[in-house]
Amino acid sequence: MTNHPPILEQYTNTIAALLKNNQVEKALGCIQDQTxxxxxxxxxxxxxxxPTFQEEKRADELVKRMKQYGLTDVCKDGIGNVLGRRKGKTGAKTIAIGAHMDSVFPAETDVKVRREGNVYWAPGIGDNCSGLRALLQVLRALNEANIETDEDILFVGTVGEEGNGDIRGSKFLCANTKLDAFIAVDSTDVGRVLRGAVGSHRWRIAVDGPGGHSFAEFGKTPSAIHAVCRAGAEIAKIEVPEDPKTTFTIGTIKGGTTVNTIAAHCEVDVDIRSTDNTELKKVEDAVLAAFEKAVKEENARWPNALPETHLKVTTTQIGNRPAGLRPHDCPVLQSARAAQKALGIELTNYGLSSTDANAAMSLNIPSTCLCSGGKGIGAHTLKEHFVFEKTELGPKLILLTSLALAGTSDTKPLL
Structure with a gap:
Protein backbone atom coordinates (compact mmCIF):
# COMPACT_ATOMS: atom_id res chain seq x y z
CA MET A 1 0.00 0.00 0.00
CA THR A 2 1.22 3.50 -0.85
CA ASN A 3 -1.86 5.54 0.09
CA HIS A 4 -2.15 4.65 3.73
CA PRO A 5 -5.40 5.11 5.67
CA PRO A 6 -5.49 8.21 7.88
CA ILE A 7 -4.27 8.30 11.46
CA LEU A 8 -7.22 9.25 13.66
CA GLU A 9 -6.98 12.49 15.63
CA GLN A 10 -7.38 10.92 19.07
CA TYR A 11 -4.19 8.88 18.55
CA THR A 12 -2.18 11.83 17.27
CA ASN A 13 -3.35 13.92 20.25
CA THR A 14 -2.50 11.20 22.76
CA ILE A 15 1.03 10.75 21.42
CA ALA A 16 1.51 14.54 21.46
CA ALA A 17 0.40 14.64 25.11
CA LEU A 18 2.79 11.82 26.00
CA LEU A 19 5.70 13.70 24.46
CA LYS A 20 4.95 16.67 26.74
CA ASN A 21 5.00 14.49 29.85
CA ASN A 22 8.23 14.95 31.83
CA GLN A 23 8.42 11.29 32.85
CA VAL A 24 7.94 10.12 29.27
CA GLU A 25 10.62 12.58 28.17
CA LYS A 26 12.92 11.06 30.79
CA ALA A 27 12.14 7.54 29.58
CA LEU A 28 12.90 8.46 25.97
CA GLY A 29 16.13 10.10 27.15
CA CYS A 30 17.04 6.92 29.01
CA ILE A 31 16.66 4.91 25.81
CA GLN A 32 18.75 7.45 23.91
CA ASP A 33 21.52 7.59 26.50
CA GLN A 34 21.78 3.85 27.10
CA THR A 35 22.24 2.60 23.56
CA PRO A 51 17.94 -23.17 19.29
CA THR A 52 14.21 -23.69 18.90
CA PHE A 53 13.10 -26.14 21.62
CA GLN A 54 16.30 -25.41 23.59
CA GLU A 55 15.75 -21.85 24.85
CA GLU A 56 16.12 -22.58 28.58
CA LYS A 57 19.51 -20.90 29.23
CA ARG A 58 18.58 -17.72 27.38
CA ALA A 59 15.23 -17.76 29.17
CA ASP A 60 16.98 -17.97 32.54
CA GLU A 61 19.07 -14.92 31.65
CA LEU A 62 15.97 -13.00 30.60
CA VAL A 63 14.31 -13.82 33.94
CA LYS A 64 17.39 -12.50 35.72
CA ARG A 65 17.44 -9.24 33.77
CA MET A 66 13.71 -8.60 34.11
CA LYS A 67 14.05 -8.90 37.88
CA GLN A 68 17.15 -6.70 37.80
CA TYR A 69 15.12 -3.99 36.06
CA GLY A 70 12.41 -3.93 38.69
CA LEU A 71 9.84 -6.59 37.84
CA THR A 72 8.82 -8.68 40.84
CA ASP A 73 6.19 -10.78 39.07
CA VAL A 74 8.45 -12.83 36.75
CA CYS A 75 7.97 -16.49 35.91
CA LYS A 76 8.07 -19.14 33.19
CA ASP A 77 4.77 -20.48 31.93
CA GLY A 78 3.85 -24.05 31.07
CA ILE A 79 5.61 -24.05 27.69
CA GLY A 80 8.74 -22.08 28.67
CA ASN A 81 7.82 -18.47 27.85
CA VAL A 82 9.24 -15.87 30.22
CA LEU A 83 6.53 -13.57 31.62
CA GLY A 84 7.11 -10.40 33.60
CA ARG A 85 4.10 -8.30 34.60
CA ARG A 86 4.40 -4.57 35.26
CA LYS A 87 1.21 -3.76 37.10
CA GLY A 88 -0.87 -0.70 36.33
CA LYS A 89 -3.11 1.35 38.60
CA THR A 90 -6.28 -0.46 37.55
CA GLY A 91 -4.91 -3.51 35.78
CA ALA A 92 -8.24 -3.95 34.07
CA LYS A 93 -6.51 -4.77 30.80
CA THR A 94 -3.19 -6.27 29.75
CA ILE A 95 -0.93 -5.09 26.93
CA ALA A 96 1.70 -7.71 26.09
CA ILE A 97 5.04 -6.90 24.45
CA GLY A 98 6.77 -10.06 23.23
CA ALA A 99 10.06 -10.94 21.53
CA HIS A 100 11.00 -14.49 20.63
CA MET A 101 14.03 -16.03 22.31
CA ASP A 102 14.82 -18.84 19.88
CA SER A 103 17.18 -18.89 16.91
CA VAL A 104 17.31 -21.13 13.82
CA PHE A 105 20.85 -22.35 14.50
CA PRO A 106 21.75 -25.71 16.08
CA ALA A 107 23.30 -25.83 19.54
CA GLU A 108 26.85 -26.43 18.26
CA THR A 109 26.88 -23.19 16.22
CA ASP A 110 29.55 -20.68 17.23
CA VAL A 111 27.57 -17.66 18.46
CA LYS A 112 30.51 -15.64 19.76
CA VAL A 113 30.00 -12.05 18.59
CA ARG A 114 32.71 -10.33 16.57
CA ARG A 115 32.71 -6.53 16.37
CA GLU A 116 34.06 -4.51 13.46
CA GLY A 117 33.42 -0.82 14.08
CA ASN A 118 29.64 -0.44 14.40
CA VAL A 119 28.94 -3.85 12.85
CA TYR A 120 28.40 -6.92 15.03
CA TRP A 121 28.75 -10.38 13.47
CA ALA A 122 27.17 -13.56 14.85
CA PRO A 123 24.37 -15.98 14.00
CA GLY A 124 21.22 -14.67 15.69
CA ILE A 125 22.61 -11.22 16.56
CA GLY A 126 19.72 -9.54 14.76
CA ASP A 127 17.01 -12.20 14.71
CA ASN A 128 15.97 -11.95 17.42
CA CYS A 129 18.46 -10.75 20.02
CA SER A 130 17.78 -7.22 18.79
CA GLY A 131 14.11 -7.75 19.70
CA LEU A 132 15.06 -8.92 23.20
CA ARG A 133 17.32 -5.89 23.54
CA ALA A 134 14.45 -3.55 22.63
CA LEU A 135 12.10 -5.33 25.03
CA LEU A 136 14.49 -4.81 27.94
CA GLN A 137 15.18 -1.21 26.93
CA VAL A 138 11.48 -0.39 27.19
CA LEU A 139 11.22 -2.04 30.61
CA ARG A 140 14.31 -0.29 31.93
CA ALA A 141 13.15 3.10 30.64
CA LEU A 142 9.68 2.78 32.20
CA ASN A 143 11.16 1.93 35.58
CA GLU A 144 13.96 4.50 35.58
CA ALA A 145 11.44 7.21 34.67
CA ASN A 146 9.02 5.86 37.28
CA ILE A 147 6.10 5.88 34.86
CA GLU A 148 2.84 4.50 36.22
CA THR A 149 0.36 3.17 33.68
CA ASP A 150 -3.35 2.55 34.10
CA GLU A 151 -3.26 -0.90 32.52
CA ASP A 152 -0.83 -3.77 33.06
CA ILE A 153 2.07 -4.25 30.65
CA LEU A 154 3.24 -7.83 30.28
CA PHE A 155 6.82 -8.34 29.04
CA VAL A 156 7.26 -11.69 27.31
CA GLY A 157 10.12 -13.72 25.90
CA THR A 158 8.51 -16.39 23.73
CA VAL A 159 9.75 -19.83 22.76
CA GLY A 160 9.41 -21.58 19.43
CA GLU A 161 8.77 -18.77 16.97
CA GLU A 162 11.11 -20.08 14.30
CA GLY A 163 10.48 -22.90 11.81
CA ASN A 164 9.05 -26.05 13.34
CA GLY A 165 8.62 -24.19 16.60
CA ASP A 166 5.45 -23.05 14.85
CA ILE A 167 4.96 -19.96 17.07
CA ARG A 168 4.11 -22.39 19.85
CA GLY A 169 5.07 -19.87 22.53
CA SER A 170 2.74 -17.13 21.36
CA LYS A 171 -0.07 -19.63 20.67
CA PHE A 172 0.26 -20.93 24.23
CA LEU A 173 0.39 -17.39 25.61
CA CYS A 174 -2.79 -16.32 23.80
CA ALA A 175 -4.62 -19.48 24.80
CA ASN A 176 -3.70 -19.28 28.50
CA THR A 177 -3.36 -15.58 29.33
CA LYS A 178 -6.01 -12.90 29.01
CA LEU A 179 -4.56 -10.37 26.58
CA ASP A 180 -6.23 -7.19 25.40
CA ALA A 181 -3.41 -6.16 23.05
CA PHE A 182 -0.20 -7.72 21.77
CA ILE A 183 2.91 -6.13 20.26
CA ALA A 184 5.40 -8.60 18.82
CA VAL A 185 8.98 -7.32 18.44
CA ASP A 186 10.82 -8.92 15.55
CA SER A 187 13.16 -7.78 12.76
CA THR A 188 14.83 -4.36 12.74
CA ASP A 189 13.12 -2.07 10.19
CA VAL A 190 11.24 0.55 12.23
CA GLY A 191 9.38 1.62 9.08
CA ARG A 192 7.36 -1.60 9.28
CA VAL A 193 3.99 -1.91 11.03
CA LEU A 194 2.29 -5.22 10.29
CA ARG A 195 -1.47 -5.05 9.77
CA GLY A 196 -1.93 -8.72 8.98
CA ALA A 197 -0.64 -12.21 9.58
CA VAL A 198 0.10 -14.72 6.84
CA GLY A 199 -1.20 -18.08 7.99
CA SER A 200 0.49 -21.31 6.98
CA HIS A 201 -0.48 -24.96 7.21
CA ARG A 202 2.25 -27.49 6.51
CA TRP A 203 1.82 -31.20 5.97
CA ARG A 204 4.11 -34.18 5.57
CA ILE A 205 2.25 -36.73 3.45
CA ALA A 206 3.60 -40.26 3.06
CA VAL A 207 2.47 -43.03 0.72
CA ASP A 208 3.54 -46.59 1.56
CA GLY A 209 3.23 -50.10 0.14
CA PRO A 210 5.37 -53.23 -0.23
CA GLY A 211 7.09 -52.18 -3.48
CA GLY A 212 8.95 -54.69 -5.59
CA HIS A 213 11.18 -55.44 -8.59
CA SER A 214 10.44 -53.13 -11.51
CA PHE A 215 10.10 -56.03 -13.96
CA ALA A 216 9.11 -59.08 -11.91
CA GLU A 217 6.43 -57.31 -9.85
CA PHE A 218 5.14 -55.01 -12.56
CA GLY A 219 1.35 -55.02 -12.54
CA LYS A 220 1.27 -56.79 -9.19
CA THR A 221 2.07 -53.90 -6.83
CA PRO A 222 1.30 -50.17 -7.07
CA SER A 223 4.05 -47.55 -6.91
CA ALA A 224 4.21 -45.02 -4.07
CA ILE A 225 6.02 -42.57 -6.35
CA HIS A 226 3.42 -42.91 -9.11
CA ALA A 227 0.67 -42.15 -6.57
CA VAL A 228 2.47 -39.03 -5.40
CA CYS A 229 2.92 -37.94 -9.02
CA ARG A 230 -0.82 -38.34 -9.57
CA ALA A 231 -1.49 -36.22 -6.49
CA GLY A 232 0.97 -33.56 -7.66
CA ALA A 233 -0.85 -33.29 -10.99
CA GLU A 234 -4.14 -32.73 -9.15
CA ILE A 235 -2.65 -30.18 -6.80
CA ALA A 236 -1.20 -28.19 -9.70
CA LYS A 237 -4.77 -27.59 -10.91
CA ILE A 238 -6.03 -26.02 -7.67
CA GLU A 239 -7.36 -22.50 -8.22
CA VAL A 240 -6.69 -19.90 -5.52
CA PRO A 241 -7.79 -16.26 -5.15
CA GLU A 242 -5.44 -13.34 -5.67
CA ASP A 243 -7.20 -11.52 -2.83
CA PRO A 244 -6.91 -12.73 -0.15
CA LYS A 245 -3.54 -13.94 -1.41
CA THR A 246 -3.39 -17.71 -1.10
CA THR A 247 -0.53 -20.01 -2.16
CA PHE A 248 0.53 -23.63 -2.14
CA THR A 249 3.62 -25.65 -3.03
CA ILE A 250 5.02 -29.14 -2.73
CA GLY A 251 8.32 -28.09 -1.24
CA THR A 252 10.14 -31.42 -0.94
CA ILE A 253 9.74 -34.93 -2.33
CA LYS A 254 11.60 -38.05 -1.21
CA GLY A 255 11.18 -41.70 -2.14
CA GLY A 256 12.34 -44.80 -3.92
CA THR A 257 15.56 -46.76 -3.52
CA THR A 258 16.90 -47.67 -6.98
CA VAL A 259 16.04 -47.07 -10.61
CA ASN A 260 14.79 -50.65 -11.03
CA THR A 261 12.49 -50.76 -8.02
CA ILE A 262 8.76 -50.08 -7.72
CA ALA A 263 8.83 -47.55 -4.88
CA ALA A 264 7.59 -48.75 -1.51
CA HIS A 265 7.68 -45.28 0.04
CA CYS A 266 7.37 -41.69 -1.07
CA GLU A 267 6.73 -38.57 1.00
CA VAL A 268 6.31 -34.87 0.38
CA ASP A 269 6.20 -31.71 2.47
CA VAL A 270 3.46 -29.29 1.43
CA ASP A 271 3.25 -25.61 2.36
CA ILE A 272 -0.10 -23.76 2.13
CA ARG A 273 -0.40 -20.05 2.95
CA SER A 274 -3.09 -17.41 3.04
CA THR A 275 -4.06 -14.22 4.82
CA ASP A 276 -7.54 -15.71 5.33
CA ASN A 277 -8.18 -18.79 7.47
CA THR A 278 -11.19 -19.88 5.38
CA GLU A 279 -9.19 -19.90 2.15
CA LEU A 280 -6.34 -21.64 3.95
CA LYS A 281 -8.69 -24.44 4.98
CA LYS A 282 -10.16 -24.75 1.47
CA VAL A 283 -6.77 -25.36 -0.11
CA GLU A 284 -5.71 -27.66 2.70
CA ASP A 285 -8.82 -29.81 2.18
CA ALA A 286 -8.17 -29.91 -1.57
CA VAL A 287 -4.54 -30.96 -1.11
CA LEU A 288 -5.36 -33.77 1.31
CA ALA A 289 -8.21 -34.95 -0.90
CA ALA A 290 -5.82 -35.06 -3.89
CA PHE A 291 -3.61 -37.60 -2.11
CA GLU A 292 -6.53 -39.77 -1.06
CA LYS A 293 -7.81 -39.76 -4.65
CA ALA A 294 -4.36 -40.45 -6.09
CA VAL A 295 -3.78 -43.49 -3.88
CA LYS A 296 -7.17 -44.94 -4.85
CA GLU A 297 -6.42 -44.39 -8.54
CA GLU A 298 -2.97 -45.96 -8.32
CA ASN A 299 -4.35 -48.98 -6.49
CA ALA A 300 -7.15 -49.34 -9.07
CA ARG A 301 -4.68 -49.01 -11.95
CA TRP A 302 -3.38 -52.54 -11.24
CA PRO A 303 -6.38 -54.91 -11.02
CA ASN A 304 -4.13 -57.94 -10.56
CA ALA A 305 -2.59 -56.51 -7.41
CA LEU A 306 -3.62 -58.28 -4.21
CA PRO A 307 -5.25 -56.14 -1.46
CA GLU A 308 -2.20 -56.55 0.79
CA THR A 309 -0.07 -54.75 -1.81
CA HIS A 310 -2.31 -51.70 -1.89
CA LEU A 311 -0.88 -48.33 -0.97
CA LYS A 312 -1.86 -46.38 2.10
CA VAL A 313 -1.51 -42.65 2.78
CA THR A 314 -0.42 -41.10 6.09
CA THR A 315 -0.80 -37.37 6.79
CA THR A 316 1.07 -35.54 9.53
CA GLN A 317 0.66 -31.82 10.18
CA ILE A 318 4.07 -30.23 10.73
CA GLY A 319 3.02 -26.58 10.84
CA ASN A 320 -0.04 -24.56 11.81
CA ARG A 321 0.22 -20.79 11.90
CA PRO A 322 -3.18 -19.10 11.86
CA ALA A 323 -3.92 -16.08 9.68
CA GLY A 324 -5.44 -12.74 10.64
CA LEU A 325 -6.02 -9.21 9.45
CA ARG A 326 -6.55 -6.11 11.58
CA PRO A 327 -8.83 -3.23 10.56
CA HIS A 328 -7.10 0.07 9.87
CA ASP A 329 -8.72 1.66 12.93
CA CYS A 330 -7.30 -1.04 15.24
CA PRO A 331 -5.99 0.84 18.32
CA VAL A 332 -2.62 -0.92 18.20
CA LEU A 333 -2.08 -0.01 14.54
CA GLN A 334 -3.27 3.55 15.07
CA SER A 335 -1.10 4.05 18.17
CA ALA A 336 1.98 2.66 16.43
CA ARG A 337 1.49 4.80 13.33
CA ALA A 338 0.91 7.95 15.41
CA ALA A 339 4.08 7.18 17.38
CA GLN A 340 6.00 6.59 14.14
CA LYS A 341 4.93 9.94 12.78
CA ALA A 342 5.86 11.77 15.99
CA LEU A 343 9.33 10.20 15.92
CA GLY A 344 9.86 11.14 12.27
CA ILE A 345 9.76 7.53 11.06
CA GLU A 346 8.30 6.96 7.59
CA LEU A 347 5.82 4.11 7.27
CA THR A 348 7.44 2.05 4.50
CA ASN A 349 5.88 -1.37 5.11
CA TYR A 350 2.22 -1.57 6.14
CA GLY A 351 1.91 -5.18 5.19
CA LEU A 352 1.68 -8.78 6.25
CA SER A 353 4.11 -11.40 7.47
CA SER A 354 4.36 -14.46 9.69
CA THR A 355 5.42 -13.60 13.25
CA ASP A 356 4.43 -14.16 16.86
CA ALA A 357 1.59 -11.70 16.18
CA ASN A 358 -0.21 -14.37 14.10
CA ALA A 359 -1.74 -16.02 17.14
CA ALA A 360 -3.19 -12.80 18.53
CA MET A 361 -4.42 -11.57 15.15
CA SER A 362 -6.21 -14.85 14.47
CA LEU A 363 -8.14 -14.34 17.73
CA ASN A 364 -9.03 -10.73 16.84
CA ILE A 365 -6.84 -9.38 19.64
CA PRO A 366 -5.62 -5.86 18.73
CA SER A 367 -2.05 -6.56 17.67
CA THR A 368 0.87 -5.86 15.38
CA CYS A 369 4.57 -6.54 14.99
CA LEU A 370 7.03 -3.67 15.45
CA CYS A 371 10.79 -3.70 14.97
CA SER A 372 13.81 -3.20 17.19
CA GLY A 373 15.82 -0.54 15.36
CA GLY A 374 19.32 -0.86 13.98
CA LYS A 375 19.84 -2.84 10.80
CA GLY A 376 19.87 -6.61 10.65
CA ILE A 377 21.46 -8.26 7.59
CA GLY A 378 21.69 -11.92 6.60
CA ALA A 379 19.17 -13.34 9.06
CA HIS A 380 19.10 -17.16 9.24
CA THR A 381 22.62 -17.41 7.79
CA LEU A 382 26.02 -17.90 9.40
CA LYS A 383 27.01 -14.49 7.99
CA GLU A 384 24.29 -12.65 9.89
CA HIS A 385 25.33 -9.24 11.17
CA PHE A 386 23.82 -6.19 12.83
CA VAL A 387 24.61 -2.54 12.15
CA PHE A 388 24.56 -0.47 15.33
CA GLU A 389 22.82 2.67 14.10
CA LYS A 390 19.57 4.34 15.15
CA THR A 391 18.93 1.46 17.53
CA GLU A 392 17.06 3.82 19.85
CA LEU A 393 14.17 4.23 17.39
CA GLY A 394 12.75 0.74 17.95
CA PRO A 395 12.32 0.92 21.74
CA LYS A 396 11.14 4.54 21.52
CA LEU A 397 8.43 3.47 19.08
CA ILE A 398 7.42 0.51 21.24
CA LEU A 399 7.41 2.60 24.42
CA LEU A 400 5.17 5.33 23.00
CA THR A 401 2.81 2.79 21.42
CA SER A 402 2.42 0.82 24.63
CA LEU A 403 1.93 3.96 26.75
CA ALA A 404 -0.77 5.23 24.39
CA LEU A 405 -2.60 1.93 24.83
CA ALA A 406 -2.00 1.58 28.58
CA GLY A 407 -2.69 5.17 29.67
CA THR A 408 -0.66 7.41 31.98
CA SER A 409 -1.27 10.22 34.46
CA ASP A 410 -1.82 12.60 31.52
CA THR A 411 -3.58 10.30 29.03
CA LYS A 412 -6.46 7.87 28.99
CA PRO A 413 -5.89 4.34 27.69
CA LEU A 414 -6.70 4.09 23.98
CA LEU A 415 -7.25 0.36 24.15
Missing part, protein backbone atom coordinates in the same frame (compact mmCIF):
# COMPACT_ATOMS: atom_id res chain seq x y z
CA UNK A 36 25.73 1.26 24.31
CA UNK A 37 24.47 -0.58 27.40
CA UNK A 38 21.59 -2.00 25.39
CA UNK A 39 23.88 -3.12 22.58
CA UNK A 40 26.07 -4.97 25.06
CA UNK A 41 22.93 -6.64 26.36
CA UNK A 42 22.10 -7.74 22.81
CA UNK A 43 25.59 -9.23 22.50
CA UNK A 44 25.36 -11.00 25.86
CA UNK A 45 22.05 -12.63 24.95
CA UNK A 46 23.28 -13.65 21.51
CA UNK A 47 26.21 -15.52 23.02
CA UNK A 48 23.79 -17.79 24.90
CA UNK A 49 22.84 -20.53 22.45
CA UNK A 50 19.05 -20.84 22.09
Missing amino acids: ELAMQEQVDLCEISA
